[in-house]
Amino acid sequence: MTSEHAVRELAEALLASPTVRLGDDVEPAWRDTLASWAHANGLELTRDAATLAITTRPAHAVGASWVHSPFAGVEHLAPALADQVLLTRTTGTMPHRIAEYVLAWVFAERWQTARYVADSATATWDPSDPPAPRARDGAVVIGTGAMGRAIARTLAVVGHRVTGLSRSGHPDDAFDVVLPLAEMHRTPALDGPGADVLVLALPHTPQTAGLITPELLRAFDGVHLLNIGRGSAIRTDTLLDAIATGHVRHATLDVTEEEPLGASSPLWRRPEITVTPHVSGLTLSSDVVAGLDAALKAIRAGVRPASAVALDRGY
Template sequence: MTSRPAVSDLADTLRRRPTVRLGADVDPAWRAALVSWAQSNGLEVTDGDATLAITTDPAQAVGAAWVHSPFAGVEHLAPALPDDVVLTRTTGTMPGRIAEYVLTWVLAERWQVARYLAQATTATWDTSNPPASPDRREAVVVGTGAMGAAIARTLATLGYRVVGLSRTGRPDDAFDAVLPLVEAFGATAEPATSELTTKAAPASIAQAFDPARADVLVLALPHTPQTDGLITPELLRAFARVHLVNIGRGSAVRTATLLDALDSGRVRHATLDVVEREPLEASSPLWRRPDVTITPHVSGLTLPSDVVAGLDAALTAIRAGSQPASDVARDRGY
């Protein structure tokens, strides 16, 4: 069962106490836009008790009946807030920008951009091993929410058949097929862990999904207890020379697991916008591998206009007595 507090009383609370508090963690550059939004919606900005708190810090959310995260990730807020607090989050235009990021690096890896830039610095004209289109036009996206769906639509423009893997396997028009992750890999969760032990997938699933055919594997997972370490060595061994792109959370795949998959050739290249521990320490072997591209968590930067739009939509829904589309199911963490 999904866990979402009712909003029936929140609209009344907002009428009686139309107050909003900006957490100390809110980017100072965003404050003017958020204050303007609050005032235009009849909300008083206060440093004291407030009905709405805009923050990512549970300590800054104390006493609020509604908490809005200015970012998509709510891993710090979701487990810490009382069950009766409404929690919403910001996505905005982030899915489109993340899809552009994935498109950029899929093409950069295919077209050997790093190799040709390096050759240019030494005036080297080398026509050997030119770029070639992949003979496997299949992509796998783990996580089929707004980010995953935008990625799927973008990869489809390159001619990929895109298979989505999710917790439920619920169909989505953005994908050619969506399968439950556990069934796709014939996996079972070990007790008290998020680790997956793989077995033979059912024949019906195997016909629709063969990871060995995949050219691209995109991880678009939030951080939850269930996704922590979800991409196991056993799971990656099902792939064959895949380009792995992680734009979700670094906790989904352990660094040691990724290095093992690179060494074995199951992953031919890894493009990582997120890593297990950020910022990535200078001593990490990931920095020194030509088969790894690192970017500093820039694929889905949130804009102040995204936060305002997200708040506006949520407030409109709450005042109408409806559950906001951005409302977080506490038991899922997204």
């Protein structure tokens, strides 16, 4: 759904049938909050097909003209919806929290906090090999959406010059420079050897699966890689090879190809890898309500919501 005419038709549909369906996948703790939001906006909850479906599952979106994902990821919804359906998603305060996560782990790795925590637990005073000053100030963020922009701004505050990579390569004031993904293998343009931090902030789409290739990582020299987008962007064997060859000195992974990550995964057994259980961007019920409020206000004004997803791109 792209045209203003289509958005106006949706606004009329909401007037004619002001109904909302909460998918069974909606967090139980959120259901009362969302029911209150619906009531406050003149919308009636139903278990049947509704004009608005709040869900992450296509089966719960059947018959809806507007589908709202309570989370940022829409990889299951976008390919399944008809072109005339409006799909919106929740971001809310998530970009800020993800940027905090990235900054926390960039500092944790640079300042060797794991080593000092271990020394403290064993009453070990070892001032040898202290953290060295940062030798490189480059950072590369692949994915320049809301998450990538928040990360870029946060890294810039602590002195990084930040290069963004995106599908279009359009300039964005959150970055020092933005390059198109088509140039990601061009080492001179990317300036990989000057980068100390590489952040993956990509959604899952057919185009981003396996996008981070061995060829790309060979452009870097001992970079700290952090993945806060989707685990499918980089294959496990690609990452392990990059660590073995020194192109990646450490990897902090909030997302992995397999989730939950099985105990037999080799990712657990490498000291150069830190795994966290997909916690960097937890969604709050207030984020969902704020996203719905903004989208509904835009629809009633005949304007495409800022949170709308391009179904053909998946974000």
